[in-house]
Amino acid sequence: MRPLVIGIAGGTGSGKTTVARNLAAGLPPGTVSLVDHDSYYRDRKDLPFAERAQLNYDHPDSLETELLVEHLGRLRNGEAVEVPLYDFTTHTRRMETRRVEPTPVIVVEGILVLQNSALRAKLDIKLYVDTDADIRVFRRIRRDLEQRARSFDSVRDQYYSTVRPMHLAFVEPSRRWADLIIPEGGENRIALDLILGKLKNVLATAE
Secondary structure, three states, rough: OOOEEEEOOOOOOOOHHHHHHHHHHOOOOOOOEEEEHHHHHHHOOOOOOOOOOOOOOOHHEOOHHHHHHHHHHHHHOOOOOEEEEEEEEOHHHHHHEEEOOOOEEEEEEOOOOOOOOOOOEEEEEEEEEEEEHHHHOOOOOOOHHHHHOOOOHHHHHHHHHHHHHHHHHHHHHHHHHHEEEEEEEHHHHHHHHHHHHHHHHHHHOOO
């Protein structure tokens, strides 16, 4: 069968990754591949670190979405792809890549997954995770402090200068393209069970 591609969008800290992982965990082993849009941040090794740190990483232009679109096309054709690995502490791509094999279900997640029309055209099911802003911002603060070696001041400044404005300009409007909006992300077991039921039915039909 041709892979079924699911796109999961939503604001920073909304629970997109939790939804993606729960979907993968609820399906038979080896049937799901996960692809993170964040892996496709453009490599800006040409800039000094101080300049890289000041770039707007919440704008669509910061991502090499055209490469993701190409990769999804190859996966749908049964070809494996080499997904970039991005280092958020240095704002550069790593030398190594992650090989992703074509599987019956491919899950793509990221804040801007539904914003780009060429990317939307590759998605069979489009989901938007809708979580209150105060919960999202605290989750982002914790992630950036614990996982990305950021200072609180830098997280706060980035939130006000780019994260919030770009959410209002690009992320929030993209929810209009969603087939299903999931309130509270990974905590919404009813929505997850419904989606898993649909996916299991598709997989069973294809056998």
